[in-house]
Amino acid sequence: MKSITALALLLSTAALHAEKDGRPNILFLFSDDHALRSISSYGGDLKTVAPTPNIDRIAKEGAIFKNSFCANSICGPSRACILTGKHSHKNGFTHNGGKGLDQSQWTVAKALHKSGYTTAVIGKWHLQTNPVGFDHWEILPGQGNYYNPDFKQMNGKVKRFPGYATDITTDKAIAWLDKRDQSKPFFLMCQHKAPHRTFSPALRHLDAFKGVQIPEPASLFDDYKNRSKTLAKNEMEIDRHFHWSYDAKLRKDERPGVKLPGPDGYGTPEYKRMTPDQRKQWDAHYGPLNQAFLKDFKAGKLSHKDIVRWKYQRYMHNYLATVKAVDEGVGRMLKYLDDNGLTENTIVIYSSDQGFYTGEHGWYDKRWMFEQSMKMPFLIRWPGKVTAGSKPEAMIQNIDYAPTFMEVAGLKAPAEVQGESMLPVLTGAKKQHHESLYYAYYERGVHSVPQHFGVRTATHKLMYFPVTDEWNMFDLEKDPDEMKDVYGNPEYAAVRQELRAEYDRIRKKYDAPDYSSHIPGFKKREK
Incomplete structure (x- = not known):
């Protein structure tokens, strides 16, 4: 009886403290x-x-x-x-x-x-x-x-x-x-x-998007023109870089420039961790999908864009299943x-x-x-x-x-x-809240994305690529997909001037370091 009373007192005291904190x-x-x-x-x-x-x-x-x-x-x-x-x-x-x-x-x-x-x-x-x-x-x-x-x-x-x-x-x-x-x-x-x-989806979600055609973004086949030359050097494309080719036998079937899906859906790191039962369910799902793809591929029925579209659908089905x-x-x-x-x-x-x-x-x-x-x-x-x-x-x-x-x-x-x-x-x-936002990306080499920095306002974005000394500017209202750089467009001269001034101001506000401090071999350029 005493223990029950003590417990009740403890709980009421805890509730009082929580209520008092508020x-x-x-x-x-x-x-x-x-x-x-x-x-x-x-x-x-x-x-x-x-x-x-x-x-x-x-x-x-x-x-x-x-x-x-x-x-x-x-x-x-x-x-x-x-x-x-x-x-x-x-x-x-x-x-x-x-x-x-x-x-x-x-x-x-x-x-x-x-x-x-x-x-x-x-x-x-x-x-x-x-x-x-x-x-x-x-x-x-x-x-x-x-x-x-x-x-x-x-x-x-x-x-x-x-x-x-x-x-x-x-x-x-x-x-x-x-x-x-x-x-x-x-x-x-x-x-x-x-x-x-x-x-990698949970086993219960392997078929979550079975038969569902995921809409393609308009820029799926972006050619990277009209913007910084660094874009075309990226290594994060569904086309050229996204693949599951961890299987030696499968690699023999690849043709130049085409990466094929591997047997386990994405890659061996997860597959090797699975229990035999998990692996069995995984194979039962992905095996027929991969074989159907390979059959059409070997028969020459798939164009380059067909392959990209197939990989996009596989990627999105898996991504959305993890979501x-x-x-x-x-x-x-x-x-x-x-x-x-x-x-x-x-x-x-x-x-x-x-x-x-x-x-x-x-x-x-x-x-x-x-x-x-x-x-x-x-x-x-x-x-x-x-x-x-x-x-x-x-x-x-x-x-x-x-x-x-x-x-x-x-x-x-x-x-x-x-x-x-x-x-x-x-x-x-x-x-x-903020009139503008500062952005800085410092990593070097990964996915061949260069260090770059910029400022974004409610309507425009300015980006600077120090290594190539390039500026890109985008009109987010007219070009929300950011497909065309307007930095050198005479019609945007006033906006360009405003954004350059804002870029300098916000870097000073946040005490951003000079590029030479984090880019090896970079030499400070005159404005």
Whole structure:
């Protein structure tokens, strides 16, 4: 009897503390490489063929930002921008690899934890150094795997878990919510590997898009003319670079310039991790598809464009199937909040580290400052604060997340933080946020995407390629697909002058380094 009374007292005390604190919980649902096109609440041509009802629920009950952008379209750097509220050159994580994120610097996780939040990060981390500022963490080593993934534990050990990574990440997030210190508000970062390559669907979703013809983007066969000469040198094309040729026998059937699909759908890294039963189901699905393709290929029935279109359909079926699992995971998290009385005082955010190319410009990766990879999803629900169904036009950037989390928690971000709190936009007090956004891509060599930098306004975009000393400018209203550079067009002389001045201003504002500091052999040029 005494133990029951003590338990009741403990629970009532915890509830009193939580009520006294009053600050909202923050549930940050995050994915990797999620294209806006593949989220149905963003509209577009995939809305009916690949709906995302659970992510859409956040938009319906909250807000969806169509002008949400990253500062550096690559996995690790984008995550560093989110945690630190600073551009890559300031937080020190400019590209994947290297020494990893310097955890001695200020991060929003450490600040929230210090202020009384209980904190956790579960899933993909990709910052190399171990998480700091979290009561609990379980992370995927490196990029992680879809099938039977390994998770690094807080004790330093790595443990393998049977099943599918997206499901397991959600399981672990819910398990932590169950056992967390309920006397404190929580900050939970639930971060998925999907839909990052190898785009390996869960077994239950292998046939999710069977017989579905995915619409092709208008620029699938982009010739890269009328823009920087660096575009044509890329190595991220569905045509020339996207293939599954890991099988020696299959490679014998390839003809020059044509990469064929391999037996396991994408590649051996996931296939080798599978159990015999998983592999059996995988082969039963992909085997007949590959054989049908090879039959037509060997018979000479397929033109070059036919092959590209076939690879595009395979890619999109797999990509969208991994998204489907993420959407299901989001649904499970929302249901947990509902079932446990947490919905009203929990801010729910869905985002991704950057966008992704789903065939636009013939591509399948990210990195470039073009819209599909610079844009990143941002949907937020906050009952009583964010108007349900709202669609703010304001431009926001991932460096803004940290100061926003700080303000909603009643805290002030330090002066070193370069982002600005979005709270006035979220509550409807302001319609505009940034007048322009700065972008910087530092990685060298990967996919042959050159270092480039730029500024984006509501209507135009300016890009600079230091190594080739090229400027590109795009009219986003007249040319939303960014197919023609207008930098040298006399009709845009005034706009060009304004954008050059804004580019210089914003680089000075953020204290951006000179190009010679990160481009070997670069010599400073006169303006």
